[in-house]
Amino acid sequence: MTSANDASHPELLDLPIGISASGSREEFDSMGSVEVPADRYWGAQTQRSLLHFDIGGDRMPKEVYHAYGYVKKACALVNAKADxxxxxxxxxxxxxxxxxxxxxxxxxxxxxxxxTGSGTQSNMNINEVVSNRAIQLLGGALGSQKPIGPNDDVNMGQSSNDTFPTAMHIASVISIDSVLLPAVERLVEMIEKKANGWLDVVKIGRTHLEDAVPLTVGQEWYGWAGQLRAAIEDIKLARAGLYDLAVGGTAIGTGLNAPKGFSGEVAAKLAELTGKPFVTAPNKFAAQGSLDAMVRAHASLRGLAVALIKIANDMRWLASGPRCGLAELVLPSNEPGSSIMPGKVNPTQCEAIVMIAIRVMGNDTAVAFAGSQGNFELNAMRPVIIDSFLHSARILADGCHKFRRFSVEETQLNTEKIKAYVEGSVMLVTALSPVIGYQNAAHIAEKAIADGTTLREAAIASGRVSQELFDQTIRPSDMVGEGLAGA
Incomplete structure (x- = not known):
């Protein structure tokens, strides 16, 4: 990559990563000198941040720095191309x-x-690390900022205010594409596989937690799959807003100190490097003064969480028992469920996915509130937003993987219980309503419930329905519609 007109430059050395030193070394910034660990690549501003913001154990996600690596690389390539x-x-x-x-x-x-809410310390962290590692590769003295300066060279044409949101978008898109969506896709495919195998198993539906008309197990499961498919589409739709990049806007969106065309060239280079369709944000003032795209993207994760809670709760209701609950589903026995009750097994994967979804909803509240805190040309709540987003994406992906592998995949049906519920249901009377009228059908159902008789017995005893008419009309398998749509 070295050009012919660079004859007097230091030669790039093939040195392994690492610094063989102990104690500390002196680094400096505009405020003065700071002692940093001698075996670390970071500089003065990173060390100041470690001192001033040693709060809890919440570290900036490494995915942010990996994304920042793309940003700094793209900027260096574009700057070099323009001499x-x-x-x-x-x-x-x-x-x-x-x-x-x-x-x-x-x-x-x-x-x-x-x-700092702009992410300046993280931007300077990567500037300093890249600078010192580059200095090492060129045979220079660490901490000298020569011949590669963290601000003048690594940060050339950039500001924390435009590069940090750019890194946020890149990290989020990579997380969605590489981690989250594959896990959700595999989960929904497994649910659809199970649903397809149970399309002809008739069961009693439930509304308001009360008995309703029949459907098939497969239809119920395809309902869950439909929720997840819709959530996936929402995530993809929201992801599109993350393709717009703030880089090139520099401090406040005007592009001061960045040459003409820099933003478009860097965005194009980032698209090339990552394989993602990144473009320069057409409105840099919106891109830097707000974080609305991140808010919308996380809202789509909240939508996935809502769907997962519905599915997991349905499964643990349907698996309740084994003797005194609904007991239609038999979940895999993964571990003992009680320290005091022998033989007890709990729907642990369902509980875990619900807790994950609850945390994602909490993260969404944080993201939405932080997104509302932009002031004039900058939203200074960026770190909490990207930390929340990446955390949500990661636990949703891991949760979907475990839920699929250790719950959905090995779930079985209790066909005898399902059949008994169908045979004992009073809501099958709905099929009689068009034949004898709603009120007459209601009286038959009420009589069966009051007397504890079967629907068939109550219907025939009413004198309004013959045995032949009942048997011709009350056929659960005919009540489930034709196929998935129930047409």
Whole structure:
């Protein structure tokens, strides 16, 4: 990658990652000198942040830094192409960025979520690490900021205010595509597989937790699959808003200190590097003054959480028992369910997915409120939003994987119980309503419930229905419609 007109530059060395040093070394920023651990690549601003924001154990997700590696690499490539950055500097920066993207420098990105709301400390963390690693690769002295400066070279044409939201979008899109959607797709495919095998198993439906008319087990399960399919589409739709990137807007959206065309070129380079359809945000003031795209994207995760709660709760209701509940489903016995009641087994995967969904809803409240806190040309609540988003995506993905593998996949039917409920249901009387009228059908149902008789006995005793008419009309398998749509 070195160009011919760079004859006097330091040579890029093939040095392994790591610093063989102990104690501390002196780093500096505009406020003065700071002692940092000698075996770390970070500099003065990172060290100041570690001191001032050592709050809890919440570290900035490493996915943010991996995404930031793409941002710094793209900017270096674009700057070098325009002869703003010498090729030899570009090569060293790109090498350090590639190591960041691969996670090889993760130990050098230690900052906490709770920091400046613009993400400046995390931006400077990567600037300093990339700078010092590049200096090392060029045979320079760590901490000297020569020949690669964290601000002048690594951060050339950039601001925390445009690069941090850009890294947020990249990290979120990668998380959606690589982690979340594959897990949800596999879950819905397994639900559909189970549903397809049970399309002809007639069962009693329930509304208001009360007996209703029949459907098939497969139809019920396809209802769950439909919820997840719709949630997937919503996530994909919301993801499209994350393709717009703020990079190039610099401090407040005007693009000060970034050359003309920089934003479009960097966005195009990021699309090339990541394989995602990133573009420059057409309105940089909206992209930097708000985080609405992140709010909408997380709202789609909340929608998935809502669907998962419905499915998990339905499954644990239907599996309640084994003797004194509904007991239509038989969930896998994964572990003992009680420390005092021998033989008890609980619907643990269902409970876990509900708790995950509850946390996602809590995260969504945080994201929405943080998104409302933009002031003028900047929303300074960014770290909590990206931490919440990546946390939600990660636990949803892991939860869907475990729920599929250790619950849905091995769930079986209690066909005898299902058949008994159908045979004992009074709501089958609904099929008689068009024949003898709603009121007459209602009186038959009420009589059967009051006397504890079967629907057939009550109907014949009413004198309004013959045995032949009852047997011709009350056929549960004819009440479930034709196929999935129930047409």
């Amino acid at each position: 703003r950055l010498p090729g030899w500097k570009r090569d060293a920066i790109v090498r350090a960025c590639d190591e960041t993207i691969k996670g090889q420098l993760d130990d050098h990105y230690p900052l906490f979520v709770w920091q």
